[in-house]
Amino acid sequence: xxxxxxxxxxxxxxxxxxxxxxxxxxxxxxxxxxxxxxxxxxxxxxxxxxxxxxxxxxxxxxxxxxxxxxxxxxxxxxxxxxxxxxxxxxxxxxxxxxxxxxxxxxxxxxxxxxxxxxxxxxxxxxxxxxxxxxxxxxxxxxxxxxxxxxxxxxxxxxxxxxxxxxxxxxxxxxxxxxxxxxxxxxxxxxxxxxxxxxxxxxxxxxxxxxxxxxxxxxxxxxxxxxxxxxxxxxxxxxxxxxxxxxxxxxxxxxxxxxxxxxxxxxxxxxxxxxxxxxxxxxxxxxxxxxxxxxxxxxxxxxxxxxxxxxxxxxxxxxxxxxxxxxxxxxxxxxxxxxxxxxxxxxxxxxxxxxxxxxxxxxxxxxxxxxxxxxxxxxxxxxxxxxxxxxxxxxxxxxxxxxxxxxxx
Amino acid sequence: xxxxxxxxxxxxxxxxxxxxxxxxxxxxxxxxxxxxxxxxxxxxxxxxxxxxxxxxxxxxxxxxxxxxxxxxxxxxxxxxxxxxxxxxxxxxxxxxxxxxxxxxxxxxxxxxxxxxxxxxxxxxxxxxxxxxxxxxxxxxxxxxxxxxxxxxxxxxxxxxxxxxxxxxxxxxxxxxxxxxxxxxxxxxxxxxxxxxxxxxxxxxxxxxxxxxxxxxxxxxxxxxxxxxxxxxxxxxxxxxxxxxxxxxxxxxxxxxxxxxxxxxxxxxxxxxxxxxxxxxxxxxxxxxxxxxxxxxxxxxxxxxxxxxxxxxxxxxxxxxxxxxxxxxxxxxxxxxxxxxxxxxxxxxxxx
Numbered sequence: 001x002x003x004x005x006x007x008x009x010x011x012x013x014x015x016x017x018x019x020x021x022x023x024x025x026x027x028x029x030x031x032x033x034x035x036x037x038x039x040x041x042x043x044x045x046x047x048x049x050x051x052x053x054x055x056x057x058x059x060x061x062x063x064x065x066x067x068x069x070x071x072x073x074x075x076x077x078x079x080x081x082x083x084x085x086x087x088x089x090x091x092x093x094x095x096x097x098x099x100x101x102x103x104x105x106x107x108x109x110x111x112x113x114x115x116x117x118x119x120x121x122x123x124x125x126x127x128x129x130x131x132x133x134x135x136x137x138x139x140x141x142x143x144x145x146x147x148x149x150x151x152x153x154x155x156x157x158x159x160x161x162x163x164x165x166x167x168x169x170x171x172x173x174x175x176x177x178x179x180x181x182x183x184x185x186x187x188x189x190x191x192x193x194x195x196x197x198x199x200x201x202x203x204x205x206x207x208x209x210x211x212x213x214x215x216x217x218x219x220x221x222x223x224x225x226x227x228x229x230x231x232x233x234x235x236x237x238x239x240x241x242x243x244x245x246x247x248x249x250x251x252x253x254x255x256x257x258x259x260x261x262x263x264x265x266x267x268x269x270x271x272x273x274x275x276x277x278x279x280x281x282x283x284x285x286x287x288x289x290x291x292x293x294x295x296x297x298x299x300x301x302x303x304x305x306x307x308x309x310x311x312x313x314x315x316x317x318x319x320x321x322x323x324x325x326x327x328x329x330x331x332x333x334x335x336x337x338x339x340x341x342x343x344x345x346x347x348x349x350x351x352x353x354x355x356x357x358x359x360x361x362x363x364x365x366x367x368x369x370x371x372x373x374x375x376x377x378x379x380x381x382x383x384x385x386x387x388x389x390x391x392x393x394x395x396x397x398x399x400x401x402x403x404x405x406x407x408x
Numbered sequence: 409x410x411x412x413x414x415x416x417x418x419x420x421x422x423x424x425x426x427x428x429x430x431x432x433x434x435x436x437x438x439x440x441x442x443x444x445x446x447x448x449x450x451x452x453x454x455x456x457x458x459x460x461x462x463x464x465x466x467x468x469x470x471x472x473x474x475x476x477x478x479x480x481x482x483x484x485x486x487x488x489x490x491x492x493x494x495x496x497x498x499x500x501x502x503x504x505x506x507x508x509x510x511x512x513x514x515x516x517x518x519x520x521x522x523x524x525x526x527x528x529x530x531x532x533x534x535x536x537x538x539x540x541x542x543x544x545x546x547x548x549x550x551x552x553x554x555x556x557x558x559x560x561x562x563x564x565x566x567x568x569x570x571x572x573x574x575x576x577x578x579x580x581x582x583x584x585x586x587x588x589x590x591x592x593x594x595x596x597x598x599x600x601x602x603x604x605x606x607x608x609x610x611x612x613x614x615x616x617x618x619x620x621x622x623x624x625x626x627x628x629x630x631x632x633x634x635x636x637x638x639x640x641x642x643x644x645x646x647x648x649x650x651x652x653x654x655x656x657x658x659x660x661x662x663x664x665x666x667x668x669x670x671x672x673x674x675x676x677x678x679x680x681x682x683x684x685x686x687x688x689x690x691x692x693x694x695x696x697x698x699x700x701x702x703x704x705x706x707x708x709x710x711x712x713x714x715x716x717x718x719x720x721x722x723x724x725x726x727x728x729x730x731x732x733x734x735x736x737x738x739x740x741x742x743x744x745x746x747x748x749x750x751x752x753x754x755x756x757x758x759x
Contacts, residue, residue: 039575040432040626071539071625185468242662273740285579305702317680324679343672347680348658350703353710356656359738386711389624389718 019295020381021403025054025162030264032155032257033294036167037268042299044072045390046383047166050100052088052393053075053400054162058095062160065146066168075392076101083108086155089284090393106146110352115289130176131232142170145251149257152254168169253286267378271301271364276371283375295379297403298368302360303384309356318351332381345385381405418646418730418757421613424608425570425645428579428633429619431627434650436463436621437741437749438734439572440606443498444750445759447483450494451567454554455480457502458547459574464500469743470624473502474667477554488751499556499566508546512601544586545602552608576618577631583609583616615645619759620724622649622717627724636729646758647729649721659711662704674700734755 014119024030035047042187044067051063062085073081079105088099115123126132136142149167154163196289256265265286269279279296286293321344372380383402390396419425423447427439436457441453441535454477457464462472468480483496492634541708557565574582586606616637620630630647637644673698682699685689734752735743753759 038431040430064663071628205598216522271430300587305705309699317677317682321676321680342664343669344676344679346657346661346669347673347676349661351677351680354703355708356708363738387740 009194017295017377017379019297021050021205021297021381022057022265024294025050025057025059028161029262030162031262032126032163032165032264034165034167034258034263035268035297036282039317040276041268041270041275043067043268044166044263045396046266046299046403047164048072048076048101049390049396049399049403050266051101051164052091052165052396053403055088055097055099056397056400057164058097060096060098060160061162062100062102062165063166064102064104064147064150064154065166066143067166071389071391073103073388074152075396077393081132085160088393104143104150106143107136109146109150110142113198129236129238131234131236148251148254151256152250155257167252182402187217190350232345259290260290261292263292266294266297268297268299270299271367271382273367274395277369280371280374283378293378295381296371296375298380298382300383300385301364302357304354304357304361306354306356309354309358311355311362314351314355314358316349321345321348321351416757417759419549419615419759422645423564423568424551424650425568426551426573426583426612426614426616427570427619427648428576428616429495429648429650430441430571430576430621430629432618433621433626434734434741435575435619436461436467436572437571437648437746438617438648440464440467441616441749441753442501442759443568443570444483445488445753446568447481447496447498448485448488448490448754448759449492449496449749451496452564452565453496454567454569455498455500456551456554457569458571459499460502462505462506462671463572468500471685473500475504475507477501481654483750484573486690487747488754490754492749493676496601501550503547505543505546508550509542512546512549517609535593542598544582545605548583548585548609549601549605552565552605555613556608557758567605573616576629579616579633580636580640580642583637583642584594585609604671610641610643612643614643616642617645617648619648619650621651624716624720627720631678631723644729647724647727647731648753648758649724649731649733652733653736655714655717657707657710658714662707662711672698685701730757732758743745 013022018333024033033041033047033050035050037043044065047063047065051061055061065081077090078086078101081101083102083105085100085102088101091097091099116127118126144167147165151163151165153210154160205227216343258265267277267279267282267286283296284295324341324344368380368382372378381403382405383399386395386398386402386404390399425439425442427435428441429435429438440455443453455464457473464480465472470480471730477499478501479497480500481498483498485492485494549585551569551571554566555569559565573579573757585602618630618633620626633646674692677696677699678687678692683695732753734749735758737748739745741749
């Protein structure tokens with residue numbers, strides 16, 4: 001990121017545009033919301049909270065999550081989430097709204113594609129292939145690809161009018177958008193085509209074309225990854241070949257679906273340097289891929305009800321009280337019943353707490369303003385921090401309300 | 409290397425420190441601080457990154473790291489608040505799986521120019537993509553190799569190697585390379601490599617440390633991660649509780665302030681000078697009264713958090729593992745902060 005800092009950023013009090021989350025949820029044209037961001041910023045919780053709020057505002061919503069966080073499933077009253085959308089009970093279904101939730105099972109999703117797109121005999125060959133098994137369980141990018149695949153499927157079923165997707169916690173911001181192409185281009189890759197040539201034309205063509213070089217290559221690979229692996233791959237790709245065109249086509253279709261006006265990307269971050277740096281990468285990447293960015297959700301932003309009392313004055317006040325001959329705030333409880341000095345100790349504690357809060361707020365604001373100065377056009381909503389974690393639908397509702405608390 | 413002092417560390421004999429944790433817990437920072445702490449007393453450590461994020465370069469404020477071990481920091485005892493004179497060194501390495509495979513192939517087959525051909529044809533990319541297990545073997549293999557490498561003088565090249573590893577959710581699979589490649593290679597160099605890597609990883613020379621925050625989800629993930637590691641027979645190290653904030657007021661104090669003592673607290677705030685120079689009823693009403701409710705609300709939130717943290721602490725204590733606490737550095741972690749965290753780890757016995 002080009003870290004533009006300095007006075008211009010510091011002077012700007014509020015982001016130039018506020019993100020109106022309710023308007024986004026209420027807009028019937030919004031059919032897909034994709035939440036992306038780095039790990040640990042509350043992305044999954046945000047997706048769930050958006051789902052609850054949209055459903056209670058009359059949308060028929062399905063939330064697709066990738067993160068197998070048990071607590072989140074529990075917070076929606078589901079003992080666990082699986083590959084099938086399950087209705088979430090307890091959501092106030094106003095105006096025909098409803099909420100379903102599911103968690104991506106990449107292996108099963110992959111299996112379903114194979115079964116749906118080939119005859120039983122061929123499907124069995126593929127499913128039993130050892131290479132397929134390692135590909136479907138752990139291929140770098142399979143999760144991202146399958147998330148896209150599932151999204152495409154959900155959209156095609158047309159049972160819901162809003163799909164909220166929580167993207168995989170990718171180590172790099174680029175993985176998710178690359179997913180549709182990655183698997184395709186891998187299967188379409190030059191090397192795999194060369195490998196396939198012998199299987200297709202009886203071995204002659206490729207060998208002739210590459211001469212002894214190919215022998216060396218396959219020889220080395222056989223030694224390194226085991227002789228049966230290349231055979232497995234060849235068998236697999238041969239079996240997959242008929243449905244291969246379908247793979248690419250669907251991946252491309254999902255990619256175009258994401259670019260369409262009915263899709264809104266929300267970049268989720270916390271007001272911390274690293275999280276906002278990641279957010280900046282996402283914003284850049286979405287722009288580069290011409291994906292429709294709705295705005296930035298800034299989670300866990302601290303606020304205060306007493307902004308008029310500065311950190312400096314609060315600290316000075318605490319020191320004055322402490323100089324009056326009592327300990328620090330932590331020992332306040334011990335003497336809480338002891339009259340005025342105990343009250344002074346508590347008051348000193350309150351003031352220190354407030355000073356700390358004001359410092360946190362100032363730091364978060366600086367971090368946010370640096371982002372704003374580089375991306376002045378990105379609408380932002382700030383979600384005030386909750387003191388604890390979210391456990392239930394009420395918690396998700398509270399987050400939903402807080403998603404809309406940025407003063408317009 | 410001069411080793412001036414033995415003892416004091418909970419991990420004496422451990423050469424490979426694997427640092428994992430849920431996303432957002434400060435895994436990379438903790439790994440870097442641990443590498444600095446382990447370099448104290450004139451030692452030499454290597455900090456390894458495997459996910460291609462260049463987090464180390466970012467943290468140390470240096471240019472992107474190449475696939476090459478290079479020195480990134482010197483650690484004088486004074487910087488860690490220790491006596492003595494031996495200056496330690498921290499090296500860093502960002503492992504690139506493709507290059508690691510080429511290097512590896514070259515070791516066995518003397519590829520020469522054929523290596524370039526393999527790369528050009530996409531065979532290297534192909535090999536590391538079709539088999540994530542292969543990728544992991546190369547990454548862990550490189551770390552194990554560095555941990556065991558000996559210099560010309562017969563001494564270890566590094567006193568310790570610290571790996572900034574994949575997050576908790578993936579760590580067991582990542583380290584358990586044996587099972588990963590089992591379906592892939594049943595003999596041959598990769599199989600042998602996996603065996604050798606497993607021997608190091610399962611040995612007393614390795615410890616897998618998990619970084620967490622005092623919040624429910626990271627703690628839950630840590631508890632699950634420890635169970636998984638134990639089940640796979642991998643050596644669980646310590647728990648690093650990151651970004652700890654000091655409790656300023658406890659629940660009892662908050663209750664006291666909120667109840668009958670509200671008036672007294674208000675008077676104390678006047679004594680603190682918050683009504684300005686005037687102590688008139690008017691000044692108290694305009695300056696102190698409006699502060700009371702917000703301040704008490706903040707105190708209630710604080711008390712709730714302290715309570716929650718206590719529960720999480722108890723949850724972690726049940727794991728029965730050595731644990732270390734690192735303070736939250738308000739302004740984010742810069743180089744100075746990194747040394748402060750290293751000093752904390754050192755003084756608590758993590759290094």
